[in-house]
Amino acid sequence: MNARSETLVLPAPLPLDGGGELARVEVAYETYGALNEDRSNAILLCHALTGDQYVASPHPITGKPGWWERMVGPGKPIDTDRFHVICANVIGSCMGSTGPASEASDGRPYAMRFPVITIRDMVRAHVGLLDALGIEQLHAVVGGSMGGMQALSLAANWPERASRVLVIASTSRHSAQNIAFHELGRQAVMADPRWNQGDYYGGEAPDSGLAVARMAAHITYLSEEALTGKFGRNLQDRDAKSFGFDADFQVESYLRYQGSGFTQRFDANSYLYITRAMDYFDLAEEHGGKLADAFAGTSARFCLVSFDSDWLYPTAESRHVVHALNAAGAAVSFVELSAPHGHDSFLLDVPALDRVIGGFLG
Amino acid sequence: MSPIRNQIRPDLAVIASHVTPGSRVLDIGCGDGELMLALRGKDCDVRGIEIDGDCVERCVSQGLSVVQGDADRDLADYPDKGFDYAILSQTLQTAARPDRMLDELLRVGRRAFVSFPNFAHWRTRAALMFGGRMPVTRAIPVSWYATQNIHHVTVKDFRDLAAEKGARIEREWFFAGERQLGRAGANGRAEFAVFELSR
Numbered sequence: 311m312n313a314r315s316e317t318l319v320l321p322a323p324l325p326l327d328g329g330g331e332l333a334r335v336e337v338a339y340e341t342y343g344a345l346n347e348d349r350s351n352a353i354l355l356c357h358a359l360t361g362d363q364y365v366a367s368p369h370p371i372t373g374k375p376g377w378w379e380r381m382v383g384p385g386k387p388i389d390t391d392r393f394h395v396i397c398a399n400v401i402g403s404c405m406g407s408t409g410p411a412s413e414a415s416d417g418r419p420y421a422m423r424f425p426v427i428t429i430r431d432m433v434r435a436h437v438g439l440l441d442a443l444g445i446e447q448l449h450a451v452v453g454g455s456m457g458g459m460q461a462l463s464l465a466a467n468w469p470e471r472a473s474r475v476l477v478i479a480s481t482s483r484h485s486a487q488n489i490a491f492h493e494l495g496r497q498a499v500m501a502d503p504r505w506n507q508g509d510y511y512g513g514e515a516p517d518s519g520l521a522v523a524r525m526a527a528h529i530t531y532l533s534e535e536a537l538t539g540k541f542g543r544n545l546q547d548r549d550a551k552s553f554g555f556d557a558d559f560q561v562e563s564y565l566r567y568q569g570s571g572f573t574q575r576f577d578a579n580s581y582l583y584i585t586r587a588m589d590y591f592d593l594a595e596e597h598g599g600k601l602a603d604a605f606a607g608t609s610a611r612f613c614l615v616s617f618d619s620d621w622l623y624p625t626a627e628s629r630h631v632v633h634a635l636n637a638a639g640a641a642v643s644f645v646e647l648s649a650p651h652g653h654d655s656f657l658l659d660v661p662a663l664d665r666v667i668g669g670f671l672g
Numbered sequence: 673m674s675p676i677r678n679q680i681r682p683d684l685a686v687i688a689s690h691v692t693p694g695s696r697v698l699d700i701g702c703g704d705g706e707l708m709l710a711l712r713g714k715d716c717d718v719r720g721i722e723i724d725g726d727c728v729e730r731c732v733s734q735g736l737s738v739v740q741g742d743a744d745r746d747l748a749d750y751p752d753k754g755f756d757y758a759i760l761s762q763t764l765q766t767a768a769r770p771d772r773m774l775d776e777l778l779r780v781g782r783r784a785f786v787s788f789p790n791f792a793h794w795r796t797r798a799a800l801m802f803g804g805r806m807p808v809t810r811a812i813p814v815s816w817y818a819t820q821n822i823h824h825v826t827v828k829d830f831r832d833l834a835a836e837k838g839a840r841i842e843r844e845w846f847f848a849g850e851r852q853l854g855r856a857g858a859n860g861r862a863e864f865a866v867f868e869l870s871r
Contacts, residue, residue: 611737613732629741632739632741632749633746633749636739636746636749636750636751637749637750637751639751639754641717641719641737642719642737642739643728643731643732643736643737643738643739644728644738644739644740644741645725645728645729645732645738645740646725646740647725647729648725662729665729665733666729666732666733668733669732669733669734669735670732670733670735672735
């Protein structure tokens with residue numbers, strides 16, 4: 311489907327919300343489908359915490375299919391026969407865009423010298439990419455989970471850049487519970503002696519800590535119903551409990567597999583920085599404490615989707631955004647879809663989501 | 673007129689034909705978006721609220737701006753006079769507090785259209801008087817225990833409520849089935865009523 315992998319060096323240093331700037335910023339991105347003559351058919355797809363730009367192309371490390379192949383492609387709801395889809399790796403990540411594993415000016419990895427970034431900083435880098443590509447206004451910005459935060463941030467801070475804003479299973483602010491789970495993950499990474507204050511590049515990475523972080527996070531992505539349906543109390547390759555601490559239960563084995571698989575493709579320091587950016591996200595706070603003010607005067611059309619089984623970013627969070635958009639007089643659609651998989655529903659087979667996305671993108 | 677427009681419910685057709693083209697409209701309880709689609713054809717900027725998720729999904733997949741929500745609660749989020757028209761079709765009688773709903777309608781819209789089944793229709797009266805049971809008619813098709821209509825209302829009741837709320841009745845229409853009726857004896861003859869209000 312004519313996927314292209316590119317890397318752009320931003321022409322100027324990137325100013326950061328935390329003060330200062332990031333001197334040399336690379337943005338790695340994939341594109342799918344052709345950009346039309348007047349550059350009006352571009353869709354910016356924003357990826358989630360541990361996602362990447364490989365939306366609909368095989369992951370270069372794991373070889374697995376792209377994370378949203380079911381949604382993005384010729385004739386699919388995000389139709390690459392009609393739209394030019396752009397997905398950029400967020401800054402702070404580890405798949406080609408500048409992050410803590412990248413070289414600083416002294417030729418050594420930033421590690422913990424990398425500045426703490428925000429969701430808005432990530433979006434600022436995306437906007438730099440759009441500028442370089444000559445795309446003034448997107449047909450749509452689309453994102454699930456942390457991708458939805460980026461979509462909201464773009465709509466609030468660069469309101470003229472997207473005419474449609476699609477936010478799936480997301481929130482305008484991290485709750486205490488969201489922050490708590492992220493802190494658990496970060497502490498797991500930092501408790502691994504191999505983390506070494508972030509200075510592990512060239513040596514052994516803190517894989518045990520990162521795996522535990524991923525295991526804890528993975529639980530938050532699934533519903534209790536999904537876990538029960540998938541594993542119940544089934545035992546793993548054995549007929550009886552071992553009376554030990556091996557992975558007796560299938561669910562334990564599954565989580566261990568998820569944890570260790572994750573360490574093959576993700577950098578522990580990136581995990582720290584990106585979770586921090588999400589925890590700092592509070593769109594109302596950025597706009598004088600009133601969320602409706604973040605969207606004042608917007609002419610974009612919005613669509614928010616939540617899932618009834620998502621307890622990480624529950625429906626109430628989407629409603630909160632919808633209320634603010636209504637108060638701002640914005641054109642907004644909202645639907646809570648029924649799906650059993652929990653937060654991960656946005657990545658899985660939910661035909662109603664396909665219809666909503668296809669219809670909203672028009 | 674498109675075939676779809678010909679088929680829309682008579683109360684919706686009368687509302688659709690009396691909304692000024694290019695208006696901002698809020699359709700409360702918009703269902704499958706039938707009226708919204710008709711109004712979109714008149715270049716209106718139309719928003720909807722609907723409680724049923726399947727209906728909302730169908731609306732959004734047709735490109736309509738519809739929020740899944742409960743009008744009893746969620747109207748409060750909308751700014752004063754944010755719309756030229758607020759429309760409540762066949763929904764007033766399902767509201768927890770129709771009186772407050774009417775207030776909200778006239779707060780968010782400069783004008784309001786309200787349609788409802790008239791409980792004083794002769795068929796309804798006859799069912800009660802001679803049958804001694806809660807009426808099940810073509811206008812009120814669901815049994816008393818399953819109906820969403822928790823606040824049945826008559827044409828006279830509605831006029832009283834409008835007066836009490838300081839709402840001016842700009843126009844009114846009455847129907848028996850598909851047939852439009854005159855104003856005379858409407859409280860006994862009309863199965864459905866449509867009112868256009870302002871305040």
